[in-house]
Amino acid sequence: MKILVLNSGSSSIKFQVIEKPNDLILASGLVEKIGLSEGAIHYKAGDYQHTVHIPVPDHQFGLEKVAILLLDKEHGVLKDVKDIEVVGHRVVHGGNAFTKTTFITDKVKDKIKELFDLAPLHNPPNLTGIEVAEEMFAHAKQVAVFDTSFHQSLPEKAYTYAIPLSLRDEKNIRMYGFHGISHQYVSEQAIAMLGKTESKIITIHLGNGCSMTAVENGKSVDHSLGFGPNDGLVMGTRCGAIDSSIIFYLINQLGYTSENVNNILSKKSGMLGLTGESDLRAIEAKAEAGDKECQLALDINAYRIKKTIGSYAASMNGLDAIVFTAGIGENSDVIRRMACDNLDYLGIELDLEKNAVRSKEHRDISKEGSKVRIFVIPTNEELGIASEGYRLATES
């Protein structure tokens, strides 16, 4: 079965055509700078790679170009649009409404629209992608896979903020969590590597956005992002957890507007705020050369991960494995080493040599005899979406 996976952002569409059940990536690419004067479409199928630079006025135009590339006689991977049996859409916010992957109906679209307020940057372009794909791949089953739904298994005591309950019940203010497709995918891979579903795992997704999940017996039971995408760990440009008093101090005492504060905490903070750089490679290089602020930023970053490992081990009363994933988690031996340092009390012992090896493979980097296994598992959200779409389409 050929599945088209679409991740439609405000100015980009990431796409992949994946053949299930053999998990073959037939084609992949990116439409970028939608709506700007200079757009680009990148396409890859097997060894063939091609980029065209053309303005892409809107998502409709972008997706039409993608379809033309996929149908191309020489480098395409489809004979007919009908070859696509399922289109899997990443939808960032499913609120309380979606606990699992679902077929897209008018009701589902209305609900995604109702959730625009909770994810104003993401849900609107996600819905646009759905509407365009419904027209272009009209005979295919359209499936929505939500970034939040993996975390709908959080227990009430974990997802409820200690604010008046009416705010939760009437205004839907609670923890939702994000990066769920990635946490679900890597935790499933880790369960397979451990060889047992009854397991206590901590998944650590470290990209530009960062989050951690406590996964007990395959279910998310705690998570570091909350109502929005700025809580918990230190991220590329987001501050992660801070005391809410700082926000009121900035507004009431220092005269910042709420828009200013939002901009500072989400776009100018995190590793960027601490060092002037958001790319971890640059920060690591500077720290190595003796830059004290960069070293401090790495210390803060790793310390937050380490504390969260401790707190999730307590939540689950045990730990079988921790999993590092996404750009930093997969590639930075420095952050992995710092985050795992001095955790032998919890049975976490890193093998420094295995940690230093660079690879794209799933791997175990714990010491022989470490009670807790330490895995590096490259995330693959597209494959996660395709697998969900395949599961739903074949079980119905």
Ligand code: ADP
């Ligand atoms: P996104 O959240 O945008 O998908 P990614 O998962 O691609 O982000 O992760 C981006 C982050 O990964 C950047 O901070 C980048 O510096 C970091 N990264 C990528 N490769 C390396 C590397 N070799 N060493 C350290 N950090 C890396």
